[in-house]
Amino acid sequence: MFMETVCCLSVLSLSVGLCQPTVAMDMPIFILAGLLVHCVFLVSIFDIYFSSPLVHGMTPQQTPLPPPAKRLVLFVADGLRADSLFELNSNGTPQAPYLRGILENNGSWGISHTRVPTESRPGHVALIAGFYEDVSAVAKGWKENPVEFDSVFNESKYTWSWGSPDILPMFAKGATGDHVYTFCYAAESEDFGAQDAANLDIWVFDHVKSFFNSSRSNRTLFFALNEEKVVLFLHLLGIDTNGHAHRPNSREYKENIKKVDEGVKEIASMIDSFYGNDGKTAFILTSDHGMTDWGSHGAGHPSETLTPLIVWGAGINYPQKVTSQFFEDNFLKEWKLENLKRLDVNQADIAPLMASIIGVPFPMNSVGTLPLEYLNNSAHFKAESMFTNAVQILEQFKVKRSQKKETTLSFLFTAFKPLSDSEQINFLKKIRLYIQQQKYNEAVSLCKTLINLALEGLSYYHTYDRLFLGLSIAMGFVGWTTYVILVIIKTHTNLTKTIPTNNKVFSFFYRSTLFVGLLVFAGWPLITQLWVQEKGNISHNTKTYTFYIKIKVVIKGGASLGANMNSNWFADPLDLLLLLGISLEKQKQVQK
Numbered sequence: 001m002f003m004e005t006v007c008c009l010s011v012l013s014l015s016v017g018l019c020q021p022t023v024a025m026d027m028p029i030f031i032l033a034g035l036l037v038h039c040v041f042l043v044s045i046f047d048i049y050f051s052s053p054l055v056h057g058m059t060p061q062q063t064p065l066p067p068p069a070k071r072l073v074l075f076v077a078d079g080l081r082a083d084s085l086f087e088l089n090s091n092g093t094p095q096a097p098y099l100r101g102i103l104e105n106n107g108s109w110g111i112s113h114t115r116v117p118t119e120s121r122p123g124h125v126a127l128i129a130g131f132y133e134d135v136s137a138v139a140k141g142w143k144e145n146p147v148e149f150d151s152v153f154n155e156s157k158y159t160w161s162w163g164s165p166d167i168l169p170m171f172a173k174g175a176t177g178d179h180v181y182t183f184c185y186a187a188e189s190e191d192f193g194a195q196d197a198a199n200l201d202i203w204v205f206d207h208v209k210s211f212f213n214s215s216r217s218n219r220t221l222f223f224a225l226n227e228e229k230v231v232l233f234l235h236l237l238g239i240d241t242n243g244h245a246h247r248p249n250s251r252e253y254k255e256n257i258k259k260v261d262e263g264v265k266e267i268a269s270m271i272d273s274f275y276g277n278d279g280k281t282a283f284i285l286t287s288d289h290g291m292t293d294w295g296s297h298g299a300g301h302p303s304e305t306l307t308p309l310i311v312w313g314a315g316i317n318y319p320q321k322v323t324s325q326f327f328e329d330n331f332l333k334e335w336k337l338e339n340l341k342r343l344d345v346n347q348a349d350i351a352p353l354m355a356s357i358i359g360v361p362f363p364m365n366s367v368g369t370l371p372l373e374y375l376n377n378s379a380h381f382k383a384e385s386m387f388t389n390a391v392q393i394l395e396q397f398k399v400k401r402s403q404k405k406e407t408t409l410s411f412l413f414t415a416f417k418p419l420s421d422s423e424q425i426n427f428l429k430k431i432r433l434y435i436q437q438q439k440y441n442e443a444v445s446l447c448k449t450l451i452n453l454a455l456e457g458l459s460y461y462h463t464y465d466r467l468f469l470g471l472s473i474a475m476g477f478v479g480w481t482t483y484v485i486l487v488i489i490k491t492h493t494n495l496t497k498t499i500p501t502n503n504k505v506f507s508f509f510y511r512s513t514l515f516v517g518l519l520v521f522a523g524w525p526l527i528t529q530l531w532v533q534e535k536g537n538i539s540h541n542t543k544t545y546t547f548y549i550k551i552k553v554v555i556k557g558g559a560s561l562g563a564n565m566n567s568n569w570f571a572d573p574l575d576l577l578l579l580l581g582i583s584l585e586k587q588k589q590v591q592k
Contacts, residue, residue, distance in 0.1 A: 030487070037480050041473055048469045050135045052147045053462050055399045060155070060361035061392040063385045067359025068315025068377055070280040071230040073271060074354070076127065077260050078120055078164075079240025079297065080287035082111050082306040084248055084257060086335040095254060096261035099285065099310055103340065104319060107312025108374050110343035111331075112286050112350065118297045118304040120240070123288025123347065124167050128152050128233075130351030130366025152351055153180050155360040156231045158224050160211065162204045163235025164190065183207055190241060197241035198256040204234050205263040212274055225274075229360050234267070236260055243291045248303075282313040282357045286350060302329075309345060315357050317376040345371045352392075356385045362392040367458070369451055372444065379440040386447040387431055390454070394424065397454040400461045408464075416457040 077085075085096055094100035103109035114123055115132050122133040129151040153159040154175045161168045161182050168182040185203050215221040224230075239256045246252040264285060271281055287307035291297045297304045320341035325332065332338045345353075348368035355362045356370055370389045372382050397419060405413055427450045434443035 034480075034484070037476070041476060044469070044473055048466055048473070051462075052134050053458070054131070054134060054147045054149055054365050055396055055403065056148075056364075057399050058364045058392070058395040060364060061388045061395065062361040063356060063359060063381070063388045065381050065384050067357060068280075068375075068381075069282040069313065069357045069359075070228045070278075071232065071275075071282070072354055072358050073232045073234070073267070073281060073283045073313075074128075075234050075260075075264055075267075075283070075285040076124065076236065077239050077257075077285065077287050078235065078237045079243045079289065079291050080257070080260075080308060081248060081290035081303055082287075082308045083303075083331065083334075084253070085308045086331070086337065088336060095257050098261050098265040102312050103310050103337075106318065107283075107310060108317045108319065108343055109308075109310045109337075109340065110345060112307045112309040112345055112347050114289050114305045114307055114347045116298075116300045116305075118289035118299065120164075120167060120288050121170065124170070124235075125149070125151075126347040127286065127288065127350050128171060128354075128363075130348045130363045130368040132348060132367070148174050150364040150366075151175075152354045152360060152363055153231060153233070155229075155355065155363065156180075156358070157227050157229035159231040159233060161233035161235065162207050162211075163233075164200075164237045166190070167235050168233075183211075190237065196252070197245065198238040198252075198259045200241065201236040201238035201256070201260055201263060204236060205267060208232070208234060208267055209270060212270060229358050231354075231358070232271075236263075240291070244295050247295045248291050248293060280314050282315055283311070284350070284354065285310045307347070309343075309350070311353075311374050315375060315377055317374055341373075343371060343373050352389050356388075362389060364392065365396070367393060367396075367455060369448065380435070380438070383435050383440040383443045383447075386444045387435065390431070390447040390450045391428070393451050393454045393458075394419075397457045397461075398424075400458055404461045404464050416460045418453050419457050 085099065088094055114126065117133060125134075126132050129149050131149070134147060134149075151171055151174065153161075153171045157179065159171075159175075159180045161171070161180070163184065165184040165187050168184055172180040172182050185200065189200060189203075212225075215225055239253065239260065242250070242252045242256045268283055275281060286309045289297050290302075290304045290307055292299075292301055292303050321339055322341045323339070325338070325342060327342065327344075332342060346368065348366065349371050350368065351366050352362050352368045352370040353374060356375065368389075370385055372386065375382055375385070397416075401416065405415075427446065431443050431446050431450070434440070434446065
């Protein structure tokens with residue numbers, strides 16, 4: 001009800017401001033009223049522009065075909081820039097020899113494009129949950145998500161993670177059940193002034209090795225590690241810490257990259273050996289964000305938003321040789337990678353990629369699109385995975401539309417026409433038919449169209465009331481400012497005394513009309529709220545009558561309701577207006 005109050009206050013401020021005050025407030029009351037108005041308007045900004053886009057109540061969607069991998073190992077090198085990893089040294093040698101060998105001989109690579117704010121928490125949420133910064137997190141100082149969300153870790157059978165206490169607990173906290181385990185070093189270890197922040201990454205690698213060694217004498221852990229749908233997450237903070245302390249072009253930053261490269265090589269070799277080289281492990285290395293040359297991040301400079309992505313192992317395409325490829329940047333030539341196909345993605349696309357690889361449901365809040373070019377699987381599997389991706393995003397759209405429809409008067413609700421109920425059914429039927437007819441390319445193309453429309457629809461409903469609320473606030477500011485000016489003129493000048501009575505700016509009739517009109521405008525959110533409360537009534541007639549009575553009470557006051565109902569009860573324009581709305585609503589119900 002907060003925004004209903006704001007709208008009423010805003011428009012009443014305008015109406016009072018435009019209607020010349022007859023009696024000025026006492027100064028203390030006037031100051032308190034001004035403070036209240038400005039505090040309410042300030043808070044309203046957060047309710048209009050910083051409301052969470054996340055919805056709940058969707059059905060999990062999972063690809064029906066067997067996945068290519070049983071387990072996934074995710075390396076996130078915090079603060080690693082794309083150019084810092086891919087560029088060659090002055091002598092022509094790579095910064096990370098092992099990872100360079102992987103992208104040239106064993107896997108696929110590209111650039112993951114992040115979004116502002118380029119910080120660790122929103123970056124990891126995009127990677128693992130598939131959605132970008134929840135703007136309502138501003139209320140938590142950007143330190144955590146105030147709204148619960150789904151993630152690949154939550155959908156997995158087991159997830160074990162090692163790294164920073166600032167990141168890991170966030171995903172364990174939001175998980176349903178006791179299957180996401182975290183191993184963190186002390187927060188005091190994250191010291192920018194430390195002699196060598198690479199020790200943070202060495203700590204992670206050492207504890208992962210000890211963990212696997214201990215499983216050989218722990219049968220429960222051993223069997224859990226051999227389950228399907230397992231995720232191992234290594235959060236490597238050393239590069240970010242060294243970047244802040246010494247800058248990305250420093251010797252310490254580059255040495256840290258080499259240590260991460262060596263650690264990834266050891267962990268990958270150990271895991272393959274542990275599972276008997278069964279070919280059922282997939283590996284992903286990426287970063288949550290980059291860093292500027294002066295060691296900061298958070299904004300949208302390319303050095304902050306371009307991060308590396310290297311994927312290899314089960315279900316992943318081998319390097320694809322090309323004779324030419326075009327990108328607006330000149331990185332391919334600088335990195336000597338012109339002949340290896342570069343597959344760029346949005347950061348949120350990595351979440352559905354991970355879900356598809358190990359066969360878990362796509363994170364329910366994900367807005368990422370599955371990057372099919374990374375997958376080395378049948379066309380049937382790709383089409384089914386893409387269809388799952390489309391239905392998962394469509395589910396969010398349907399919940400968002402339902403929520404907005406329930407809080408809007410039926411005859412005022414404007415649906416997102418490109419995805420009406422009939423259009424949704426047509427899309428789903430055509431895609432399923434294409435898959436049955438083995439027209440997989442057509443099915444994938446239609447899935448991408450459906451995903452784009454569903455994302456547009458999500459944005460449409462999320463910002464549905466923004467214009468109306470913004471106008472209400474603007475009008476409120478104008479009204480309050482006008483009122484203050486009139487009070488000053490009336491109190492400190494003789495201008496109002498010199499104006500003849502018959503030449504007032506606003507006559508009583510015009511002022512009354514303006515006041516009533518603005519009152520109706522301000523009351524729409526409140527009317528909507530009352531309508532929603534009455535939707536649960538059994539009879540439509542009862543609902544309509546009760547709703548009408550409540551509006552009557554709110555606008556005309558309880559005193560008139562307490563009087564005997566006579567012919568004058570319906571004899572005013574407000575009654576005719578409300579009855580017209582009720583008639584339109586009844587007509588809609590009859591048509592249905």
